[in-house]
Amino acid sequence: MSPRRLLEIYLHFRSIILISFIGVTACAPSSSDDKPNNYKTAGDAAAFPHKVQAEYAEGFRISYHQNYKLLEILKPFQDKVDTIRYSLVQKELEENINVNNTYEIAIPVQSMIATSVTHIALTDMLKANDILAGVTGGEYVYNRKVRQRIRRGATADLPGGELNMEKVLELNPDLLMISGGQSSELDKYRVLMDAGIDLVVNAEWLETTPLGKAEWVKVLAALLNKEELANRKFEEVARRYHSLKDTVNAGGNKPLVINNMPYKGTWFVPGGGSFTARYLKDAGAAYPWSDSAESGGLRKAFEAVYEQGLKADIWLNPGSAKTREAITARDERFRDFKPFRRGEIYHNYRRSSESGANDYWEKGVVRPDVVLADLIKIFHPGTLPDHELYFYQQVK
Known part of the structure; x- marks a missing residue:
């Protein structure tokens, strides 16, 4: 089934299904570095004071509009180059905004299931490990803080391999992040999308440069309204990378x-x-x-x-x-x-x-x-x- 047909099914069910979101685990007050972007609303419009742009990554593009962000995954799968388009809309404006030919995601995302340890690297860089409702293959997680969350039950450990759909539905996260492999894999997640769980394809692994891979932190930042922090963190990495490169x-x-x-x-x-x-x-x-x-x-x-x-x-x-x-x-x-x-x-x-x-x-x-x-x-x-x-x- 094509991504466009899945989009039509998803938007249809989204309009008729009542979605109940799981509560987010309480955490200590955030430091100024941890806080999402402040945004202002005026009627049905939202203004985003901080923006991210892809400078090295070739697999995504982000643009900012009056009342939504447009996230485009340019090559989501190894076997297809069809672009997947997501409209990221502030939660309180969700009912008033409809962007044609996009998957709509309410932001900021507050709970997520990560299906790759690379996704954990993104949450950790953005000081957002608390959004991890679940991870697949917890034995392969190195991050100490996330392992602690798994041990105390704050983050569910889902077995690797075939994703346990029933467990995902039970956790009911805002977002499921997957790594694009073959486009046919989208069919496996149809039941989750029909149930109102948003899905984002992370194609970081298809990037051909180290900085291009690292820059996918900006994708998660756009979903969390943490663009300011992502820009600062990534620029520090890129600046040091180029400085080191110049030494040799x-x-x-x-x-x-x-x-x-x-x-x-x-x-x-x-x-x-x-x-x-x-x-x-x-x-x-x-x-x-x-x-x-x-x-x-x-x-x-x-x-x-x-x-x-x-x-x-x-x-x-x-x-x-x-x-x-x-x-x-x-x-x-x-x-x-x-x-x-x-x-x-x-x-x-x-x-x-x-x-x-x-x-x-x-x-x-x-x-x-x-x-x-x-x-x-x-x-x-x-x-x-x-x-x-x-x-x-x-x-x-």
Whole structure:
């Protein structure tokens, strides 16, 4: 079923179904940083004093109008480029505003279910973890405050995999945030949309630059009326990222870097147009497949990467292997690699847990400046003498 048809069904049911919202867990008074934007209403109009705009992200666009915000997800799914349009309307004006060909969402959102740990990174950056009515796969959550909420029952832990629709209906959040995969996935959420639960597609994972991924915090900010805080937080990250990038791009040595680990004889490496390759470039490294335009993974024969491993200077993220012994247990030929002989192997498991949580895939999404600092420290140790590795650590 097409997104347009789902929109028609959703708007039809929204007009005839009475929605009862769950109460939001009480919390301590917010600091000035935590407060949503102040807005003024005049009749049926709302004025938004603070605005966000996408500068690096290519997957969304936000515009501001007299009485609503228009959020457009430009490529919500991997298999389609059809734009999904959302009209974000202040709760007290909801009955008076109708924007054609949009999904209407009442703002500010006060409760949300996150279906990816990257969504938790957004709420944490905006000091809004209290809106998390539920998360999927709680064992993979690294954030300490959110884990505490799960333990005391303030945030429900929904099993990973197929979303438990009955549990979501029971929690009755304002919003369900999903990660766009295939467009057919929208059909799975029809019952929730018919019940008045708003759904937003977060396509951050399709971005090809680190700052583009991090900028999706502005999408949640628009939903929470926290644009001022998002602008300030993101600008701090972007400014530091560019400053770090400038420290290594003036020239000089560029160590050769390989990454990942083969699986059943095939070695998948990031394409030259991927966000991983962008990190390597910005951190001042040479990458064997930097000329590839692919933004996804490249399928390489073992021998093709083995040839590069013999002369590479550094090996990043060797699969799940956390020790040198675990690496050679996979294949004794890895002993031939120059990074293995020199001990220049690093993985991003420093902030991880036994349950499988890894902060690199959580906080790292909104703090690309810290990831970049780690990589520069690894590639050019003398450039950042005071920086201690945060997400990465050396394989011993």
